[in-house]
Amino acid sequence: MKKFIAIVIALVMVAGIVALTACNSKTENKQGESSLKIVTTIFPEYDWVREVLGDKADSAQLTMLLDNGVDLHSYQPTVDDIAKISNCDVFIYVGGESDGWVGDALKNANNPNMKVINLLEVLGDKVKQEEMVEGMQEEEHEHEHEEIKEADIKDRSLSEFKGDWKSIYPNLINGDLDKYCEHKAEEKGETKEKIKDDLTAKWKCEASKISIIGNLISFTYSNGKVVSAEYKYAGYTAVKNDDGSIKGVRYQFETDSKDAPKYVQFNDHGHEPAEKVEHFHIYFGNESFDALTKSKTNPFFAPEALNAEEILEQLMHHSHEEKDEHVWLSL
Known part of the structure; x- marks a missing residue:
């Protein structure tokens, strides 16, 4: 108080x-x-x-x-x-x-x-000096500006992505994330409309919700259809820039079931096991992992419990600071 x-x-x-x-x-x-x-x-x-x-x-x-x-x-x-x-x-x-x-x-x-x-x-x-609260503990985070080497990449399990997740595509479409679009437009010298159109194309996803329990992934599609299957780990793909440097890692999972997408990739900007996943990008289909890697879409999923305002803040700023500076990051 x-x-x-x-x-x-x-x-x-x-x-x-x-x-x-x-x-x-x-x-x-x-x-x-x-x-x-x-x-x-x-x-x-x-x-x-x-x-x-x-x-x-x-x-x-x-x-x-x-x-x-x-x-x-x-x-x-x-x-x-x-x-x-x-x-x-x-x-x-x-x-x-x-x-x-x-x-x-x-x-x-x-x-x-x-x-x-x-x-x-x-x-x-x-x-x-602030007390440590959930989400502020020291832990490793992967940021886009950090250099990743092949030797740094570690295997991960599907259980790290456990929980109930939702696509933020609907929030983008209904205007909840317009402030983010405005910020990106100013940063890039483009119009808000162009930024929103670009994100609309990237974040569009057939699934509106995803639930992960153990090795089971359940996909809830926008028409209400739900499909589920058990998945096994199938390694990872290091996504590279034109100069050969690694810009991201996609962790891969595969199923033999005919009821759900055969191939699934996750990217949470990490390259090693983590205690907590704040959000992830997911890619799924029946062709191949290579086809998923070449896809231009980048569906964004956040915890289902987050409201629109919390999703906006997660997009706008990464709150991983120390001490009394958190007094402003927690507003």
């Missing part, structure tokens, strides 16, 4: 600064560009500022620096990131050990009137 009160106090203080800056900013210039530029480091800050701005959010240039899956501890800003910070009106960051790079980034800022908000400084003495 004390932590919650401290967070509320900090949010109120930050709200006042953001609102004041918004009120004092000029109207749109002749090119239609907003004069209010706000840069945040992580998703909770980004999402909250959008709520604070309300109907004025579309007239502001709001940027989030850390992409989904980027570890706050290892993040280093690019030249483009530095430029965005240098020219913004408001810069909001967590503070603490992981943001040690901020001081250098602000040294040559072009905007002398920039409002800089260090959230941990706002909290002051109210910040305490």
